[in-house]
Amino acid sequence: MSKFKIIFAATAMAIAAQQAVADVKIGFLATMSGPSSEVGRDQLDGFNLALERLGGKLGGTTATVIREDDQQKPEIALNALSKLLEKDNVDIVTGLTFANILMAMQPKIAATDVPFVGSVAGPSPTAGAQCKPNLFVMSWQSDSPAEVVGKYFADKGVKRLSTLTPNFVGGKDKIAGLKRFYKGEIVDEIYTPLNQLDFSAELTQVSSSKPDAIYAFYPGALGIAFVKQYQQAGLLGKIPFYSSNTIEGSALDAMGSAATGAIVGDSWTPGLQNPESKQFVAAFESRYKRVPSAYAAFSYDAAMLLDSALKSLKGNASDRKALTKAIAIAKFKSVRGSFKFGKNNYPVQDYHVFQIAKSGAAKPEFKLLASNVLKGHSDAYVDQCPMK
Numbered sequence: 474m475s476k477f478k479i480i481f482a483a484t485a486m487a488i489a490a491q492q493a494v495a496d497v498k499i500g501f502l503a504t505m506s507g508p509s510s511e512v513g514r515d516q517l518d519g520f521n522l523a524l525e526r527l528g529g530k531l532g533g534t535t536a537t538v539i540r541e542d543d544q545q546k547p548e549i550a551l552n553a554l555s556k557l558l559e560k561d562n563v564d565i566v567t568g569l570t571f572a573n574i575l576m577a578m579q580p581k582i583a584a585t586d587v588p589f590v591g592s593v594a595g596p597s598p599t600a601g602a603q604c605k606p607n608l609f610v611m612s613w614q615s616d617s618p619a620e621v622v623g624k625y626f627a628d629k630g631v632k633r634l635s636t637l638t639p640n641f642v643g644g645k646d647k648i649a650g651l652k653r654f655y656k657g658e659i660v661d662e663i664y665t666p667l668n669q670l671d672f673s674a675e676l677t678q679v680s681s682s683k684p685d686a687i688y689a690f691y692p693g694a695l696g697i698a699f700v701k702q703y704q705q706a707g708l709l710g711k712i713p714f715y716s717s718n719t720i721e722g723s724a725l726d727a728m729g730s731a732a733t734g735a736i737v738g739d740s741w742t743p744g745l746q747n748p749e750s751k752q753f754v755a756a757f758e759s760r761y762k763r764v765p766s767a768y769a770a771f772s773y774d775a776a777m778l779l780d781s782a783l784k785s786l787k788g789n790a791s792d793r794k795a796l797t798k799a800i801a802i803a804k805f806k807s808v809r810g811s812f813k814f815g816k817n818n819y820p821v822q823d824y825h826v827f828q829i830a831k832s833g834a835a836k837p838e839f840k841l842l843a844s845n846v847l848k849g850h851s852d853a854y855v856d857q858c859p860m861k
Contacts, residue, residue, distance in 0.1 A: 500557035503568030505542035509693030519769030523776030532783020547577035564790035572596035572643035586793035601857030614852035616650025618717035621738035621824035623654030640664035704731035722766030744839030817858035
């Protein structure tokens with residue numbers, strides 16, 4: 474081979490190597506419109522904030538984010554996912570807002586090696602029998618934020634409880650989780666349509682039942698409507714209000730004084746005072762001029778996780794199975810503090826209880842009420858997962 478040919482071949486190989494790690498394509502599929510669009514917006518903003526902090530790169534490689542709105546409709550989500558996988562050839566899919574949408578995607582997820590890193594939805598089947606090596610959930614299995622409230626109820630001796638949630642897999646998981654730790658009487662177990670915004674009839678029923686407390690889960694605009702109507706019905710201050718994943722981020726601003734005194738359980742809120750959390754909250758509020766929700770925090774964590782995984786692969790996402798393995802063991806500084814995946818690719822993490830309290834500022838804020846109510850907690854379905 475001539476000297477010219479050797480130089481040409483070496484140059485071609487160098488260019489090919491550079492092209493192989495040119496961009497990491499991220500498919501961001503979430504609920505960006507409709508009554509719960511704030512959840513998807515928070516996911517996207519949290520992810521983008523992390524990308525900004527990382528200079529627009531994951532693992533040292535430029536990241537391109539291709540955004541798709543599922544409109545909270547399974548058929549639209551499936552079409553959007555097909556586009557991301559088959560036309561855009563994304564390396565990773567993230568976002569994934571609602572449990573029923575994620576469940577509709579299961580056959581497509583099983584048919585590809587592309588890693589999926591969700592930051593909200595955590596339906597029980599995907600943590601158990603339908604777990605997959607390429608499906609990771611950064612938030613929690615849907616039961617878990619309710620489990621910590623159920624444990625807190627049990628510790629406090631709450632005897633009679635009313636529950637309210639939308640009638641979909643995520644809502645049903647919440648009540649299942651609550652019941653796993655709460656063994657008192659549930660006097661009302663109320664399920665409402667996923668798009669219902671008027672809760673007057675349900676609140677009249679609760680008022681008549683006179684429970685010791687209520688537990689409610691309503692995401693996005695549903696939560697704002699429910700909390701405001703709870704105050705308008707004259708129940709605020711009479712029947713203690715407990716929740717998970719309802720009083721979140723900018724929704725708290727919209728709820729205002731109606732949320733004061735509410736008690737919430739989760740693995741993260743802005744009231745968690747570790748250095749990474751405080752830095753994230755300050756950066757998010759500076760960038761977006763609003764309080765971050767847990768959904769924003771979990772998406773921020775998702776980007777940091779992917780950065781760590783891709784660093785271990787020198788930024789090369791082309792080997793999808795290697796990337797999946799790297800994601801499973803990636804180490805990063807979570808806003809939650811302690812974080813790792815269980816064998817089902819769901820978090821093992823601590824859960825706390827917070828109260829919405831008035832502060833010196835004009836708006837209410839999250840105050841840590843009880844830390845580590847569930848410590849190093851795995852979800853209830855991990856043993857049903859066949860992965861080792």
